[in-house]
Amino acid sequence: MNSTQIQTSVNIGVDVGKANLxxxxxxxxxxYSIPNSEAHICRFVKILKNYDIERIVVxxxxxxxxxxxxxxxxxxxxxxVVNPVSVRRYAQAIGVLAKTDRIDAQVIAKYAATLKPEFRxxxxxxxxxxxxxxxxRAQLMEMSTMEKNRLQIMPKPLHRSIKSLLRMLxxxxxxxxxxxxxxxxxxxxxxxxxxIMTSVPGVGKVLAYTFLSELPELGSLNRKEIAALxxxxxxxxxxxxxxxxxxxxxxxxxxxxxxxxAMLSSIQCNPVFKRFYERLKAQGKIPKVxxxxxxxxxxxxxxxxxxxxxxxxxxxx
Numbered sequence: 001m002n003s004t005q006i007q008t009s010v011n012i013g014v015d016v017g018k019a020n021l022x023x024x025x026x027x028x029x030x031x032y033s034i035p036n037s038e039a040h041i042c043r044f045v046k047i048l049k050n051y052d053i054e055r056i057v058v059x060x061x062x063x064x065x066x067x068x069x070x071x072x073x074x075x076x077x078x079x080x081v082v083n084p085v086s087v088r089r090y091a092q093a094i095g096v097l098a099k100t101d102r103i104d105a106q107v108i109a110k111y112a113a114t115l116k117p118e119f120r121x122x123x124x125x126x127x128x129x130x131x132x133x134x135x136x137r138a139q140l141m142e143m144s145t146m147e148k149n150r151l152q153i154m155p156k157p158l159h160r161s162i163k164s165l166l167r168m169l170x171x172x173x174x175x176x177x178x179x180x181x182x183x184x185x186x187x188x189x190x191x192x193x194x195x196i197m198t199s200v201p202g203v204g205k206v207l208a209y210t211f212l213s214e215l216p217e218l219g220s221l222n223r224k225e226i227a228a229l230x231x232x233x234x235x236x237x238x239x240x241x242x243x244x245x246x247x248x249x250x251x252x253x254x255x256x257x258x259x260x261x262a263m264l265s266s267i268q269c270n271p272v273f274k275r276f277y278e279r280l281k282a283q284g285k286i287p288k289v290x291x292x293x294x295x296x297x298x299x300x301x302x303x304x305x306x307x308x309x310x311x312x313x314x315x316x317x
Contacts, residue, residue: 017064049077055112090114126187134213147169196305202267232259233251263298277290
């Protein structure tokens with residue numbers, strides 16, 4: 001790739017691998033492959049600045065894309081991380097069934113030019129660090145649960161080993177939790193948001209940290225937009241005379257997962273959500289549907305509280 005100034009606007013698709021980045025430019029058809037390392041990405045980003053870029057699109061690939069995304073974001077380049085399922089469905093829709101790194105990059109570039117995916121804020125380093133710490137905490141919690149289950153079924157001679165590992169896991173969980181608290185304390189406006197969110201009975205620090213790192217739009221959207229962004233807004237499935245069941249789809253999976261677990265607690269300790277949940281069940285809603293409806297109510301209330309900078313009051317919900 002040379003550094004000649006290019007005037008034609010381009011859309012760039014990047015197929016991300018552990019070892020290499022395969023790069024396709026649309027509509028020129030140019031293709032390049034570079035090692036997925038910080039040094040090579042830095043040189044690549046400098047060259048990209050010579051292009052009139054509409055979008056750079058990469059798929060979420062389990063962290064291998066992070067170095068490229070951060071480098072492009074810091075350089076002010078318009079990079080978007082998209083769901084790989086969306087790109088695969090687009091490829092099938094246009095009849096591309098073959099799959100190689102080069103073809104994948106070209107499909108992503110065409111996807112960027114045709115569907116023009118929306119820009120979303122790229123997490124800054126602090127947000128990304130908190131995301132990573134939360135992910136690690138969840139992993140440790142899962143391992144701890146597995147060991148507790150083993151303690152119930154394994155023979156007594158093995159209990160000492162299991163209990164020793166449980167103590168180590170608990171120590172690691174406490175260490176990671178302290179690291180999360182230290183990172184949040186570094187950001188002034190996050191501390192204010194944290195106080196507002198945790199004023200709601202049933203909203204603990206882990207859920208609040210998840211909102212801070214995974215849902216920066218909280219407080220800036222309307223009620224329908226924030227519910228759809230999280231993925232707790234029911235989607236119609238109607239066709240002709242058929243009125244199908246409305247179901248939730250899409251949204252921020254990690255936010256929704258943490259919210260679901262937190263809502264099981266909120267229903268017990270927050271009288272507002274408890275009454276709402278019981279009313280829905282009395283109307284014939286199955287428990288899971290009622291919980292999701294409570295989640296939608298919670299995110300709408302939190303969105304209003306953050307927007308108005310107000311702590312929790314029961315008459316808000």
